[in-house]
Amino acid sequence: MTPPNAEQLPFFVTAPGGTDYLFVGVTIAFPVIVMLMGVLFLRLHHLPDHIAGRGEKVQLELVAVLGLISMLTHNNLFWIAALLLALITVPDISAPLASIARSLATMAARKHATTSTSVPVAPSPAPAHSLKDVQQELFEKEKYFQVKDDPAPNFVLQDADGNPARLEDFRGKVVVLHFIYAGCPDVCPLHAERIAEIQKMVNQTPMKGRVLFITITTDPKRDTPDVLRDYGPAHGLDPAMNWVFLTSGPDRPDDTTRKLAQSFGHKFIVTEDELQIHSVVTHLIDQNGRWVANFHGLGFEPMNLVVFINALTNATVPHHADHGGGERRIWSPNLSETGSQASAIAGALTSPEPRTKA
Numbered sequence: 306m307t308p309p310n311a312e313q314l315p316f317f318v319t320a321p322g323g324t325d326y327l328f329v330g331v332t333i334a335f336p337v338i339v340m341l342m343g344v345l346f347l348r349l350h351h352l353p354d355h356i357a358g359r360g361e362k363v364q365l366e367l368v369a370v371l372g373l374i375s376m377l378t379h380n381n382l383f384w385i386a387a388l389l390l391a392l393i394t395v396p397d398i399s400a401p402l403a404s405i406a407r408s409l410a411t412m413a414a415r416k417h418a419t420t421s422t423s424v425p426v427a428p429s430p431a432p433a434h435s436l437k438d439v440q441q442e443l444f445e446k447e448k449y450f451q452v453k454d455d456p457a458p459n460f461v462l463q464d465a466d467g468n469p470a471r472l473e474d475f476r477g478k479v480v481v482l483h484f485i486y487a488g489c490p491d492v493c494p495l496h497a498e499r500i501a502e503i504q505k506m507v508n509q510t511p512m513k514g515r516v517l518f519i520t521i522t523t524d525p526k527r528d529t530p531d532v533l534r535d536y537g538p539a540h541g542l543d544p545a546m547n548w549v550f551l552t553s554g555p556d557r558p559d560d561t562t563r564k565l566a567q568s569f570g571h572k573f574i575v576t577e578d579e580l581q582i583h584s585v586v587t588h589l590i591d592q593n594g595r596w597v598a599n600f601h602g603l604g605f606e607p608m609n610l611v612v613f614i615n616a617l618t619n620a621t622v623p624h625h626a627d628h629g630g631g632e633r634r635i636w637s638p639n640l641s642e643t644g645s646q647a648s649a650i651a652g653a654l655t656s657p658e659p660r661t662k663a
Contacts, residue, residue, distance in 0.1 A: 350376060350384065357391035364390065405612065408619045409511065439616035440598075449605040450598065450613075457588075457596040458568040462521065462551040462561075465533035470551050472594060478517045479617045480590040481610075484566045484583065486524035487532050492585055492603075494540055499603055500548075500587070501541030506611045508546055515618045518548040523563050523573070523583065525553040570599075591617050 319325040350372060357368040368387045375383035443450045457480075459472050472480075483500060485493035500518055507516050520542070522528040528536075533550040542548045553561035567573050571583040587610065589598040597617070600610050 353384070353387035353391040356388070364393075405510070405615050408615050412511070412619060436616045436620040439613055443609055443613060447600075447605055447609045449601045450609065451601065453596050453598055455596045457590045457594050458565060459594075460521075460551075460565050463554040464549050464551055465530040467530070467554070470549065472590075475517055475519075475590075476594060477592050478515055479512075479592060479614055480517050480519055480588075481614070482519045482521065482569075482588045482590060483586065484521050484523050484562070484569070484571065486522050487528045487536050488524060495603055496585055496587075497536070497540040497542060499607065501543075503607050503610055503614075504542060504546070504548060506607065507614060508543070510615070512615060512618050513547060516547055516614055518542070520548070520550045521562050521565065522550065522552050523566055525557075525562055526559045528552055569596075589613065589617070591620075 317327050319327070353368045353372055354365070357365045368391045371383045371387035371390065375381065375387065440452055444452065457472060460470075462470050464470055481500065481503065483496060485496055487493075497520065500520070504518050507513055520537070522533070530552075533552060534544075536542075537544050537548055537550055544550070551562075553559070563573050566583060569586070569588055571586065573583040585602050587600040587605075588596060589600070589610075591597045598613060
């Protein structure tokens, strides 16, 4: 190449004998770019694992397997599936099921011990998850759970066939009680369907003969016996098993059940246009007629309520010498730990959901 021609070369072409800066720059930049792209690829590939790390162990393992398959097969569909699985919140059902399994094993062991020999034996050890343990566990993970320790308000009502029903008639069974009225078009049907879901779960276990589900109408005037009979099956409740719909009866004032709801802590209002407003709470009563817990609203996990019922059916519930009112907690009072739950419960009690007239 002659010198005159060299002057006409573009700036990125090095003249003879000069330093090729473009080549030097590319030599340095190329490995840096390759490393950065590799780091970016690995970060993107690790993204599902990073997101799933906050979830359950099974979820993390499934995400890791999908990510490994994606990397080995170079098929991005597996990576997309891992990312979607990581973004889904998978409920922890293994712990409640394990608790129920341990309790059932303890029940079977006790039954075998009592039937296999007539010789007195020492009491079997307490189950791994006692009632106190379950209460503490639910208090920590279920924000709609409230521990109570009061005598349950007594009542004398009747079912759709006119048979009398008193709370003391149900001693020896765990009672799941709630208030609705059939004319409610929104919250009450949802509450009834949630109770039906819990009834089905309980009735798939040996607990079904030891638990009673009670629905009480707050509108006895309009909820006639025919309405009571049709309401349960229409919302999944099984009256043939362990569910009953109660009303005040013709010989009692129309506000009998509303006053009963108030004694269970409901803030109850009946407006001029027959609009009913009250809080949505599921009450738990133990075998001795003690009001032991509330599950507020409809946001609680049904499995958590089933686990608590299971703990009650397995517990040897003592008769309390002190029948005074008031709430008693099983944990040490710590405002930093209980403040958020207290706010949630207070909101459920003082901010009931409005209901429209049917």
